[in-house]
Amino acid sequence: MERRVLGRQGLGRTGLTVSELGLGCMGMSEFYGATGANGATGGAGEAESIATIHRALDLGIDFLDTADMYGVGENERLVGRAIRDRRDGVVLATKFGNVRAPDGASLGVRGDPSYVRQACEASLQRLGVDHIDLYYQHRVDPQVPIEETVGAMAALVQDGKVLRLGLSEAAPETIRRAYDTHPIAALQTEYSLWSRDPESNGIFDTVRELGIGFVAYAPLGRGFLTGRFRTPEDLPPDDWRRTNPRFQGESFQHNRDLVRRVQELAREKGCTPAQLALAWVLAQGEDIVPIPGTKHVRYLEENAGATALHLTDDDLRRLEEAFPLGAASGERYPPGGMATVNR
Numbered sequence: 001m002e003r004r005v006l007g008r009q010g011l012g013r014t015g016l017t018v019s020e021l022g023l024g025c026m027g028m029s030e031f032y033g034a035t036g037a038n039g040a041t042g043g044a045g046e047a048e049s050i051a052t053i054h055r056a057l058d059l060g061i062d063f064l065d066t067a068d069m070y071g072v073g074e075n076e077r078l079v080g081r082a083i084r085d086r087r088d089g090v091v092l093a094t095k096f097g098n099v100r101a102p103d104g105a106s107l108g109v110r111g112d113p114s115y116v117r118q119a120c121e122a123s124l125q126r127l128g129v130d131h132i133d134l135y136y137q138h139r140v141d142p143q144v145p146i147e148e149t150v151g152a153m154a155a156l157v158q159d160g161k162v163l164r165l166g167l168s169e170a171a172p173e174t175i176r177r178a179y180d181t182h183p184i185a186a187l188q189t190e191y192s193l194w195s196r197d198p199e200s201n202g203i204f205d206t207v208r209e210l211g212i213g214f215v216a217y218a219p220l221g222r223g224f225l226t227g228r229f230r231t232p233e234d235l236p237p238d239d240w241r242r243t244n245p246r247f248q249g250e251s252f253q254h255n256r257d258l259v260r261r262v263q264e265l266a267r268e269k270g271c272t273p274a275q276l277a278l279a280w281v282l283a284q285g286e287d288i289v290p291i292p293g294t295k296h297v298r299y300l301e302e303n304a305g306a307t308a309l310h311l312t313d314d315d316l317r318r319l320e321e322a323f324p325l326g327a328a329s330g331e332r333y334p335p336g337g338m339a340t341v342n343r
Contacts, residue, residue, distance in 0.1 A: 001019045001020060001021065001059060001060030001061060001304070001307060002019075002020045002307065003017050003018065003019060003020065004017070004018060004019075004020045004213075004286060004287070004288075004289050005017050005018075005213065005287075006018060006134075006164075006185050006186045006212075006213025006215070006287070006289065007164060007183065007184065007185030007186060007211065007212055007213050008211040008213075008287075015185070015213070016091065016133065016134060016163075016164050016185050016186070016213070017091075018062065018063035018091045018289055019060055019061045019062050019063050019091075019289075020282060020289060020307055021061055021063075021278070021282075021289070021290060021291075021292070021303065021304060021306070021307055022061065022063030022064065022065055022093075022215070022289055022290070022291035022292075023052075023053065023056045023061050023063065023064050023065065023291060023292070023293070023294075023300070024065045024217060024218075024291040024292060024293030025049075025053070025064060025065060025066045025070070025075055025078070025079055025293065026065075026066070026067065026070045026075060026293055027293045027294065027295055028046075028049035028052075028075060028078060028293075028295040029049075029070050029071030029074050029075035029078060030070055030071045030074075030075070030240075031070075031239075031240040031241075032223075032236075032239055032240065032241070046078060048295060048296065048297070049078060049082070049295040050078070050081065050082040051297055052294065052295050052296060052297050052300050053079065053082040053083070054082065054086075055297045055300055055301070056300055056304075057083075057086055057089055057090065059300075059301070059304050061300075061304065062089055062090055062091050063091045063093065063289065063291065064079060064083070064090055064091070064092055064093065065093045065094075065188075065215070065217070065291045065293075066079045066092075066093070066094045066095075066127075067094055067095035067096075067098070067136075067138055068094065068095065068096055068098075068119060068122065068123050068126070069095075069098040069099075069100050069138065072100050072101075072102060072104055073122070073126050076094060076123055076126040076127050077126045077127075079092075079127060080126060080127040080128040080129065081128075083129075084128060087129060090133075091133045091134065092127065092129065092132055092133045092134070093132070093133060093134035093135075093136065093166070093215075094123050094127065094132055094134075094135065094136070095135070095136040095137070095138035095166075095168060095188075096115075096116065096119035096120065096123065096135070096136075096137065096138060097109050097110060097111055097119075097137045097138035097139050097140075097141065097168075098138045098139055099115075109138075109139045109140070109141045109142075109340060110141055110144075111137060111140065111141030111143075111144040111146075111148070111149035112141070112144050112148070112149075112152075113148055113149070113151065113152035113155075114152075116149060116152035116153055116156070117152060117155070117156065120132070120135065120156050120161055120162065121161075124161060130160075130161075131160060131161055131162065131163060132161065132162050132163070133163050133164065134163070134164050134165075134166050134185060134186060135153060135156065135162040135164070135165055135166065136165075136166035136167060136168045136186075136188055137149055137150075137153070137166075137167050137168065137170075138168050138169075139168065139169055139340045139341075140167070140169070140170050140171075140174055140340075140343050142343060145177075146170075146174050146177050146178045146181070147177060147178075147180075147181045149178075150165065150178045150181040150182050150184075151181055151182070153165050153182065154181065154182040157182070164183075164185035164186075165182055165183070165184055165185060166184060166185055166186040166187065166188060166215070167184060167186075167187050167188070168187070168188040168189065169188075169189055169190075169340065169341040169342060169343075170187060170189075170342075170343070171342045171343050172201070172202040172203060172205070172206040174343065175187060175203075175206050175207065175210070175212070176206065176210070179210050179212070184210070184212050185212065185213060186212060186213040186214065186215050186289075187203070187207050187212055187213070187214055187215070188214075188215040188216075188217055188291075189203060189214070189215075189216070189217070189341075190216070190217055190218045190332060190341075191214070191216035191217075191218075191219065191281065191288070191290075192216065192218060192219045192220060192221045192225060192277060192281060193221065193225060193262065193277055193280055193281075193319070193323040194221045194224070194225065194246070194255065194258070194323065194327070194328035195218065195221065195328070195332055196325045196326070197342070198214070199325060200325060200326075201342065203342075204285075207287070208285075208287065213287050213288075213289065214285070214287055214288045214289070215288075215289050215290075215291060216281050216288055216289065216290040216291065217291055217293075218293075219277065219278055219281045219290035219291070219292050220274055220277055220278065220292050220303075221246075221277070221328075222241055222244065222247075223241070224246065224247070224255060224259060225259060225262060225273060225274065225277040226272070226273055226274040226277075227259050227260075227262070227263045227273045229247075229256070230256070231252075232247055232248065232252055235247065243334055244330075244332070244333065244334070245330035245331045245332075245333075245334065246328060246329065246330035246331070246332060247330075248330065250329070251329040251330035254328075254329040255328055255329055255330070258322065258323055258327055258328065259273065261322035261323065262276060262277065262319070262322060262323065265315070265318055265319060265322060269309070269315065271305070271306075271309055272302055272305075274292075274299075274302055274303060274306070275302065275303070275305050275306040275309055276306075276309070276311075276319070277306075278290055278292060278303060278306035279306045279307075279309040279310075279311050280311065280316070280319055282306065282307065283311050283316060
């Protein structure tokens with residue numbers, strides 16, 4: 001497993017070195033029903049999730065991603081249990097800002113300084129660690145100037161509780177204002193063959209100008225790009241993706257037709273569609289680190305195989321023809337979710 005550097009700031013600051021592929025842990029606790037993000041149903045619950053994290057570390061995938069909202073804190077506890085005796089071999093990222101009640105109900109977004117410290121202390125306790133390697137603001141709070149939020153995050157760096165700062169789903173101007181307050185190591189935003197907005201909305205231009213790394217979440221299109229979903233009914237009844245516009249009605253069928261082209265190219269290449277989709281993300285720049293999520297060892301190992309897949313210029317051209325910018329049908333979140341991104 002090769003390494004990539006997030007946040008190449010100057011003035012003597014070194015970047016955060018991580019495995020070229022990370023592991024998103026969200027689906028181990030919530031949102032995908034009994035399904036891992038690669039689309040596999042069933043599973044052994046926590047035991048298999050921890051085995052997946054351990055296998056990732058054994059494969060050299062040391063960049064683990066969680067958040068305080070996943071499972072209303074339970075995902076952080078799970079990750080903490082998994083790395084209890086392996087902390088030195090982990091680059092640990094978590095997030096704050098999406099506030100939820102104990103029953104899971106959304107309470108909105110908070111970025112006020114008092115909440116930033118409160119959230120960090122709670123995450124440290126749940127994770128069972130004394131510092132967080134990369135701490136993201138999960139969503140930007142429009143009611144609080146970004147300078148105030150990042151200023152509070154910077155105080156956590158001064159205290160040694162956090163090593164580096166990140167943002168998630170922030171707009172270019174917000175990123176610049178945040179960076180002027182304190183160096184930002186990484187921006188985390190959805191990016192895949194079917195979610196290519198960062199190429200056209202100024203995100204890539206901004207982070208590359210400032211030397212900020214890019215962490216691509218949902219690089220497999222929440223499992224859709226694996227080709228495992230033939231109809232919406234393939235999703236478990238309690239799966240969040242049933243509410244996602246891209247998994248509904250005519251959009252589902254349109255997107256399924258696009259994925260069939262990826263499947264054809266993968267067969268020619270002698271790999272799986274998931275590996276081809278991940279290799280495409282990896283090929284978009286050395287400053288990009290995808291964090292596909294799964295709670296199954298077999299799909300983790302499949303994803304890891306993407307790092308050995310070399311895409312030629314012709315491969316990239318054919319993928320561009322099969323899945324051009326803007327080709328996917330449907331928004332990537334329901335209206336409420338779309339209101340919280342790119343702001």
